[in-house]
Amino acid sequence: MGNVTVITGGTSGIGRAIVEKIAEHSSEGDKIIVNYGHNDQNARQLLISFEEELRSRIILIREDLSKYENIDPFCKKIKEKTDHIDWLVLNTGVGTYLPFEEYTFDLWDNIMRTNLSVPAFLIRELSELMAVNGNVILMASHAGQVPYSSSVVYGVTKAGLIFLARTLVKVLEKRRVSINAIAPGFIETRWQDGRSEESYERINKKIALHRFGEPSEVADLCWSVLNNDYLNGSVFEVHGGYNYF
Numbered sequence: 441m442g443n444v445t446v447i448t449g450g451t452s453g454i455g456r457a458i459v460e461k462i463a464e465h466s467s468e469g470d471k472i473i474v475n476y477g478h479n480d481q482n483a484r485q486l487l488i489s490f491e492e493e494l495r496s497r498i499i500l501i502r503e504d505l506s507k508y509e510n511i512d513p514f515c516k517k518i519k520e521k522t523d524h525i526d527w528l529v530l531n532t533g534v535g536t537y538l539p540f541e542e543y544t545f546d547l548w549d550n551i552m553r554t555n556l557s558v559p560a561f562l563i564r565e566l567s568e569l570m571a572v573n574g575n576v577i578l579m580a581s582h583a584g585q586v587p588y589s590s591s592v593v594y595g596v597t598k599a600g601l602i603f604l605a606r607t608l609v610k611v612l613e614k615r616r617v618s619i620n621a622i623a624p625g626f627i628e629t630r631w632q633d634g635r636s637e638e639s640y641e642r643i644n645k646k647i648a649l650h651r652f653g654e655p656s657e658v659a660d661l662c663w664s665v666l667n668n669d670y671l672n673g674s675v676f677e678v679h680g681g682y683n684y685f
């Protein structure tokens with residue numbers, strides 16, 4: 441039975457690096473089911489970046505996972521492609537730098553659903569497919585561990601994901617499925633597009649390694665967590681030594 445990964449938000453940044461890492465180590469019969477929300481061009485670019493053999497192991501599913509009504513169709517599409525999941529990586533995340541005073545109910549709800557609520561219900565819906573000794577990873581953030589007033593709702597959702605990982609340990613116990621969270625600091629993805637030199641310098645001064653992380657460095661951590669069957673209910677930080685002064 442091949443190893444089956446399902447990853448959300450797998451066509452860009454950290455998610456893409458995780459797909460590349462898993463594909464690199466994959467064998468014949470393995471499948472990597474890669475979800476994305478909107479950008480077909482990114483999805484196509486990811487696909488054509490692989491040699492034919494690896495490409496044949498990748499299954500793309502476009503589904504906007506900011507909406508509850510898309511959970512069912514998404515899970516149905518997954519069930520058409522596989523009868524089990526070994527690794528479920530819930531990586532999709534969105535944020536806003538709008539001041540808290542300017543938030544609308546819709547903005548709050550959209551970020552809550554995308555980052556926290558939909559992932560929670562995806563785990564519920566897909567847990568029956570999870571193989572014994574399967575692993576779930578939730579992509580949280582350092583912003584879910586320390587308060588940032590510049591991204592209130594984002595931080596709240598990421599703190600929620602960390603608590604979800606801990607809380608679901610007992611729920612998933614009967615299937616011997618593990619669940620962990622990864623909490624990256626500042627990672628060089630399109631999230632940093634438009635960041636000024638001054639902003640980079642200010643933040644780099646707070647990072648002991650004096651640089652932003654690479655998506656591949658988060659993917660390396662993710663790979664280690666997925667391959668260690670004794671990790672469960674833990675949070676793994678990857679931030680180059682942020683705020684240790």
Ligand SMILES: NC(=O)c1ccc[n+]([C@@H]2O[C@H](COP(=O)([O-])OP(=O)(O)OC[C@H]3O[C@@H](n4cnc5c(N)ncnc54)[C@H](OP(=O)(O)O)[C@@H]3O)[C@@H](O)[C@H]2O)c1
Pocket residue numbers: 448449450451452453454455475476477478479480482503504505506531532533534554579580581582623624625626627628629630631
């Ligand atoms: N970059 C950082 O510094 C950083 C730090 C800490 C934590 N994180 C977390 O790491 C994760 C990935 O971040 P990233 O920087 O790699 O982001 P990214 O480059 O913007 O990639 C986001 C991925 O999520 C998908 N996505 C967005 N909205 C979606 C939706 N509604 N439904 C389905 N897929 C959707 C995107 O596909 P489409 O474009 O096609 O929608 C894309 O594949 C997020 O959870 C983020 O919070 C990032």
